[in-house]
Amino acid sequence: MSKPEKLLDKKGLRLDGRKLDELRPIKMEVGILANADGSAYLEQGRNKVLAAVYGPKEVHPKHLALPDRAILRCRYHMAPFSVEERKSPAPSRREIELSKVIRDALEPAVFLEYYPRTSIDIFIEILQADGGTRCAGITTAALALADAGIPMRDLVVACAAGKADGKLILDLMDLEDKYGEADVPLAMMPGINAVTLLQMDGSLTLEEFEKAIEMAMEGCRKIYEVQKEALKAKYVTVKEETEE
Amino acid sequence: MPTFFEEKELVTPGDLLAEGEYMAGENTYRENGKIFAARIGLVEYENRRVRVVALRGFYVPRVGDTVIGIVVEVGFNGWEIDINAPYVATLRASDVLERGYRPQKDNLLSILDIGDLIVAKIASYDRGSNPRLTINEPGLGKVSRGQLIKVTPTKIPRIIGRKGSMISMIKRETNCRITLGQNGLILISGRKPEDEQLAIMAILKIEEESHTSGLTDRITKMLKKEKEARKNVQT
Structure with missing residues (x-):
């Protein structure tokens, strides 16, 4: 899509009609891949993300195994059809970097020390991208980890805040990310109030930066509730059916 | 507090x-x-x-647990067994033979081959080394018949029930022999395939509804109803 003239209209609404501090509509589902130990699917606006988790299992190649804890491996990958112009399926520099960033954001949540000499593998597949896929990837992967029954300190949830046309905005979509002034992705564990990822791209004043973090955290807390409901959904419906 | x-x-x-x-x-x-x-x-x-x-979890070996495993490798002096856990278990030839293992005379493949199913007990396991199994107890050893199903390992206690009430009820109602592996694998063998089918149905229902109350009664009812239905079809 070409550069829009303005990112905010006269009423102060965004390109997709959202208010400044409004999240995109979000939908999550857990346990949708039968062959993985844990899995989750997420739609956030036009983002579509699938995550699968395998493990803990024996490490291959064996020399990577650690004697005192499990290793967490993560692959973030964009499908060739996830963007407007076909993306080569080979992992790009950006994807390799994001894989590492996402792994670092999830690692503090997992009790790796419980399962020495094993590996936990996470695969994040972006089926359709519309900005903020690293955040969507983290949120989905955390759900898949919980679905695999891996002990965690808390679910990890991520959300971005940023700046477009001089105003601070929440949950950036692709155009706002590309043509806006700043993007601050943040991942946290809301239950224990700990931030696991904080990046920034663009420029903000110190006050704006602090405000952006506040906004992103507020967004995270909202998504966290959806995440918890998604994890419980399967069991709640079974329970309701049996009680009828 | x-x-x-x-x-x-x-x-x-x-x-x-x-x-x-x-x-x-x-x-x-x-x-x-x-x-x-x-x-x-x-x-x-x-x-x-x-x-x-x-409600979701995987099996972590514990000494003394009965597990069901599949032979995945035959080595020089023993076997490697997949026990549906993060770690591959080993079974030593000398433990199975109950005497010294003589590589020239004993043929491991004639005792257990790749793909064979065994019921075993965890003999030893700690953080530093992989679990070791034993099959030198009554009821353990190679499995020759029956059907195998897999459930979430965390739900095995629910399938057993309080003091074994659930599992003994299923055994009684379906006339099947049921071996529960703590690792989530369950072996069912009955006289007729229909009996086995019935037991599998009951166990899968328990897995699905493990977090609800009044489950034993519902399973009993379901089994009785299914048995009636099958009788009517036959006559």
Whole structure:
């Protein structure tokens, strides 16, 4: 899509009609891949993300195994059809970097020390991208980890805040990310109030930066509730059916 | 010293379960005097102990557990067994033969081949080394017949029931021999395939509805109804 003239209209609404501090509509589902130990699917606006988790299992190649804890491996990958112009399926520099960033954001949540000499593998597949896929990837992967029954300190949830046309905005979509002034992705564990990822791209004043973090955290807390409901959904419906 | 959930309420990782003078039981952890859930499951407050009965999980070996495993490799002096756990288990030839193993005379393949199913017990296991199995007890050894199904390992206690009430009821109603592996594999062998089918149906239903109450009664009812239905079809 070409550069829009303005990112905010006269009423102060965004390109997709959202208010400044409004999240995109979000939908999550857990346990949708039968062959993985844990899995989750997420739609956030036009983002579509699938995550699968395998493990803990024996490490291959064996020399990577650690004697005192499990290793967490993560692959973030964009499908060739996830963007407007076909993306080569080979992992790009950006994807390799994001894989590492996402792994670092999830690692503090997992009790790796419980399962020495094993590996936990996470695969994040972006089926359709519309900005903020690293955040969507983290949120989905955390759900898949919980679905695999891996002990965690808390679910990890991520959300971005940023700046477009001089105003601070929440949950950036692709155009706002590309043509806006700043993007601050943040991942946290809301239950224990700990931030696991904080990046920034663009420029903000110190006050704006602090405000952006506040906004992103507020967004995270909202998504966290959806995440918890998604994890419980399967069991709640079974329970309701049996009680009828 | 407050608690934040009702008994048997559904919790997810990161949920604050209790604060103060409580002990962190299974699937929970303690930080700064607060106890949080580490897995999705049902919370239980027992005296001062808080625990979560997990709904999703995998098998972690424990010494003394009966497990069902598949031979994946035959080595020089033993076998490697997949026990549906993060670690591959080993079974030593000398333990099976109950005497010294003589590589020139004994043929391991004639005892257990790749793909064979065994019922075994965990003989030893710790963080540093892979679990070792034994099959030198009555009821253990190579499996020759029956059907194998896989359930979430955390639900095995529910399938057993209080003091074995659930499993003995299923055995009685279906006339099947059922061997439960703590690792989530279950072996069912009956006289007729229909009996086995019935037992599998019951066990899968328990897995699905493990977090609901009044389950034993519902399973009993379901089995009786199914048996009636099958009788009517035959006559």
